[in-house]
Amino acid sequence: MTEINEVPSPFCGVGTDDLTVQVEGSTIRLTHNGCAVNAMGFEQTLGDKEAKIDGKTVSLSGAAARAAEFLYSAKQPIIGGCATDVNGMRALLSLADRIGAVVDNMGFNAARNNFLTLQDSGWMNTTLAEVKNRCDVLLVVGTDLETVVPRFFQRYLWDNAMHLADVQQRQVVYLGKAPSGAASTSPSGQKAQVLACDDAALPEVVAVLRALVKGQPIRAEQAGGINVADLQALADKLLAAKYGVITWGAGALGINNHAELIVQTVSEMIKDINNKGTRCSGLPLAGKEGDLTANQVCGWTTGYPARVSFYKSYPIYDPYLYDSKTMISNGEADVLLWVQAFNVNAKPPLCDIPTIVVGRCGMAFDKEPDVFIPVGTPGIDHVGHAYRTDNVVAIRLKKLRDAGLPSTTEVLSAIELALSGASHAN
Amino acid sequence: MLIKLTGGKVYDPASGVAGVVQDVYIQDGKIIGKPEQPADKEYDCRGKVLMSGAIDMHTHIGGGKGNIARTMLPEDHRIDPVPRTDITRSGNGHAMPSTYVTGYRYAEMGYTAAFEPAVLPINARQAHMEMGDTPILDKGGYVMLGSDDYLLRILTAKKDQKAINDYVAFTINAAKAIGVKVVNPGGINAFKFNQRKLDLDEQNAHYGVTPRQILQVLATAVKELGISHPLHVHGCNLGVPGNVQTTLDTIQGIGGLPMHLTHIQFHSYGTEGDFKFSSGAAQIAEAVNKNKNITIDVGQILFGQTVTASGDNMRQHANHKFANPNKWVCMDIECDAGCGVVPFKYQDQNFVNALQWAIGLETFLLVDDPWRIFLTTDHPNGAPFTSYPHLIRLLMDRTFRNDVLSRIHPEAQKMTTLASITREYTLDEIAIMTRAGAAKLIGLQNRGGLAPGYFADITVYTDNANREAMFEKPDYVFKDGELVVVDGKVIHTKWGTTHIAKPNYDASVEKDLKDYFDKYLTMKLGNFKISDDEITEDGRGSLTAHPTVGGSA
Secondary structure: EEEEEEOOOOOOOOOOOOOEEEEEEEEEEEEEEOHHHHHHHOOOOOOOOOOEEOOOEOOOOHHHHHHHHHHHHHOOOOEEEEEEOOOHHHHHHHHHHHHHOOOOOOOOOHHHHHHHHHHHHHHEEEHHHHHHHOEEEEEEOOOOOOOOHOOOOHHHOOOOOOOOOOOOOOEEEEOOOOOOOOOOOOOOOOOOEEEEHHHHHHHHHHHHHHHHHOOOOOOEEEEEEEEHHHHHHHHHHHHHHOOOEEEEEEEOOOOOOHHHHHHHHHHHHHHHHHHOOOOOOEEOOOOOOHHHHHHHHHHHHHHHOOEOOOOOOOOOOOOOOOHHHHHHHOOOOOEEEEOOOOOOOOOOOOOOOOEEEEEOOOOOOOOOOOOEEEEEEEEEEEEEEEEEOOOOOEEEEEOOOOOOOOOOOHHHHHHHHHHHHOOOOO | OOEEEEEEEEEEEEHHHEEEEEEEEEEEEEEEOOOOOOOOOOOOOOOEEEOOEEOOOOOOOOOOHHHHHHHOOHHHHHHEEEEOOOOOOOOOOOOOOOHHHHHHHHOOOOEEEEEEEHHHOOHHHHHHHHHOOOOOOOOEEEOOOOOHHHHHHHOOOOOOOOHHHHHHHHHHHHHHHOOOOOOOOOOHHHHOOOOOOOOOOOOOOOOOHHHHOOOHHHHHHHHHHOOOOOEEOOOOOOOOOHHHHHHHHHHOOOOOOOEEEOOOOHEEEOOOOOOOOOOOOOOHHHHHHOOEEEEEEEOOOOEEEEEEEEOHHHHHOOHHOOOOOOOOEEEEEEEEEEEEEEEEEEEEOOOHHHHHHHHHHHHHHOOOOHHHHHHOOOOOOOOOOHHHHHHHOOOOOOHHHHHHHOOOOOOHHHHHOHHHOOOOOOHHHHHHHHHHHHHHHHOOOOOOOOOOOOEEEEEEOOOOOOOOHHHHHOOEEOOOEEEEEEEOOOOOOOOOEEEEEEOOOOHHHHHHHHHHHHHOOOOOOHOOOOOOOHHHHHOOOOEEEEOOOOOOO
């Protein structure tokens, strides 16, 4: 048995790197600083390591060759999932460039709420260490933070802070969803303030809050069931903060249509607060299963986040048109390559087109894909890099065991090689 | 294979050769003396101009703020798609091109190396990963210090210079950098304490430290550690009318220590005239000419759409009202630094923009020593790097320059001495600024020259009185002896190396740092340090360490 310390996690979004694991053969146990999300990520048992065509065991090269045949004959292939490490995304984009695929990260509809804001008006944001050391007022919008990031409060709010005399004095306010547990309660028992409203009322509530921050008169007494006087007090609190932070989970905002307008209103309000002479920053939370990694690597490789089409031989970005689920259900795609190296439960959408899965070892299917190639997990089976939630810090993932599984990069490169019979374009 | 480049006119300032017809021989990636045996392959370079591959010593090609700029401006990519070919990857261009396109387009202009000047320690992995996806070019980075809480804490604690040197050397090693940059010294930190401006002698509200002190200790550290590249300084008050005095005070205040003042155009503004905005270029040039410890690059602006991406979130926030299109990003980052990304559209009929253009050119033309001034647009901040051939023509062709001058905002024409400056840069001076001088400044061994023993990074141009046409389309570009560009188009790709420095330090600094990381930061110290494997494990990257010089470490 081996014990490994300071293990970074690609699962929990915040890039926790204080984990201790025990490795025995291919079994991993989280023994220190674990949480529900990381336990599920790290302790997942291995499944069948053999590649399969139509459910029958084949060699890796045989499976890669079959995958290449499907992709070669496809008119409009899609590469979905896109949940892997930096090197995996590099190989994925190289392959997509060669075959003219649509590339669509599985978390894009959530991330789109942030991207549409970034691309329309921008924002002022911060990162986790600034939150930890400076934040005196934290506003959580429309998100049950501790289910998204279980250790957020323990690590970033109730721990040492360089620039606060007493971390217990930090003020936490929830707007929209109430917290599901007690993580946001300070160690001394100070509970978070909750201004609860339905998800559907959030656009109205944040619009009123922004108006109050700007000093605009509001005649109504309530917005979304919240007393305007309470929102006024919140606006005053933000304007009086030394270093206010407003956080949200782009996928947690609850409404399916135009949640980006909530993000935009909040982000513009943060700019207003800074223009009124007070520091305030946003903290969009994402970073699970490689979604930020996909967007970052696609960003520097193509100029766009990870919903692009290469069918014209150069990348084209459209945040709606290249939604792979819609394309598949509309009959606009004829082969699906699903890449998911982190989560055995994140399976490809059920569809009638030929499906190739490059998936975390252990993934099981109701309907066997045409080709299944099990791969290792970045940060467990091989080294790699992954972005954490604040989108600035890339963590160096460790190799914890040798289970003989190939990496995403190795498999996708083998498929590209089988397609081309030649080396990559550089 | 033995390659002979026959009969070209060679400009090799590193060897003092200026326009002499010489044959150049290449073997195993390096330049060699005249061999006994006949060449396997010969290129007829008669009537052509030979220089070493150009080196961009300040260009934002890797790191988070660049990717924010890319992601924020899809409309800027849509106008410039770059299709895939059999040998090159697809991508997009214009102001902040994708990484592959960056590599190809630099090479197609005859550049073979480029250096990212603003590597945040905590974001260094990303900078290296982006540069690792930038083909053909050699690359490297200057790591940013000066607004990090750790440095300000040890200054407040009155730790000695040795402690600072150890920390600086540790950081250079951990981030795999070749130099050190400071951006708005202490100002990015002060912005987090809600200070909105910070003059050279103004104290950080929390730490009580001034920019002058930060510059002093960092410039001293760089010198004492024997880092070749002088402290790379983006000064206080970027873009503020009247900042010429700040810049002159900064030169004076460094007390003779080596210092590189970057994109100095943005720091050369006076307050004279009807619009309270005037050129300080003559005063800056005079100070640079007089103080031999100072080097500068210009950060020329050129008219058109671009995006500004800087670590200086204090000044970028102040400038957000000029965002065009109206969207922008500011970030505070990890008790380390920050960034600000603001799109700009420089217009020749805008008085300020027009005068900025003239101030940059005045600076180029009034600084005497081409070994101490470097050709940059601070890509993409003043203009995309793809505008360099146009800039070279402005410097080399007075008629062309005055023609453009005659079309800018009339009030700006009245506020510049440009029309009266007769100087035209020579090919030798261009070769100094963009090759030999840059290699010397960064401390690159065996790069930026054409003598035997140098790496065979070579650009061959057809001599053309239209210097823009000449420099935008070289006949041949060789990288490490391999022909990569013909007639201005990539015909073959390869991967360049990453240049780094590895100054020594007392390992005991890591003990205090470990405590600091454990207590305040969100990453373990062991996970913060970038390992060699991270650069090389994909089989494409490599590291080239350059020695420190005359340092006490």
